[in-house]
Amino acid sequence: MMKFKSPPVNSLSLDFLTEFSISLEKLENDRACRGVIITSAIPKIFSSGLDITEMCGKSVEHYAEFWRAVQEMWLRLYGSNMVTVAAVNGASPAGGCLIALSCDYRIMAENPKFSIGLNEAQLGIVAPFWFKDTFVNVVGQRIAERALQLGSLYPAPEALKLGLVDELVPEEKLLEKASAVMAQWLALPDHARQITKSMMRKAVLDRLVAHREEDIKYFINFISKESIQKSLRMYMEMLKKKKS
């Protein structure tokens, strides 16, 4: 089991992403480890998505390093040979949703206050093609088109209806259920499941691998625009004001 614990809200900072990727690599290379459950140690929050401060007012070199770390995390998780189960025990916007979508199975706490989705459009930014591809592979083209254009965050019951998560369970039963699902998936021979998983995901993974440097350049160009920086600053201010 991997439990995110980066207070206050498990934002995906450069350090967090690097540590996450290294942990995934270690588990992947450990022949005794066939599956991982991903959840959060922070009440009410799975992950608040990419750390916005990493994308504001930093150097071009920093943006490149940060974006490479986001790509690396996704390539490792989406391309993992292990069985991956997300036990979503709180809010899961944007990058947090990407992590859940990259797993093989998503179980969410049945709390309508917890929401999940790719809300990038609400921040004035655009979900990259590989976020979009991952989303489409889970919910299909039509639901993804509407959800991404509107930057919708869905409360848990709605997320279940759309197929964004596979099931809802009472919060106190989340880990028990995740372990049961893991046992069910691990009952199958690894090689057949792994080859099937790879066949289903290969085209989407290969697309980023083939365009990785281009994607970094595109990100730097996009995020460095003054209009985008302004949107992100305003969003951060809005988050801070919400408190007072």
Ligand SMILES: CCCCCCCC/C=C\CC(=O)SCCNC(=O)CCNC(=O)[C@H](O)C(C)(C)COP(=O)(O)OP(=O)(O)OC[C@H]1O[C@@H](n2cnc3c(N)ncnc32)[C@H](O)[C@@H]1OP(=O)(O)O
């Ligand atoms: C190649 C093509 C171009 C690519 C363009 C870029 C594509 C980028 C792709 C993905 C983008 C993202 O992932 S952006 C992040 C999106 N995340 C969100 O919108 C979530 C924002 N946060 C919230 O809604 C809430 O914080 C919460 C629901 C997650 C939790 O609410 P709660 O009330 O419990 O906590 P607070 O809101 O008070 O937050 C506490 C504290 O944390 C700061 N915070 C929250 N989220 C982030 C974040 N994502 N990054 C950085 N900091 C974050 C918040 O400001 C508070 O800070 P202070 O205590 O200092 O006020």
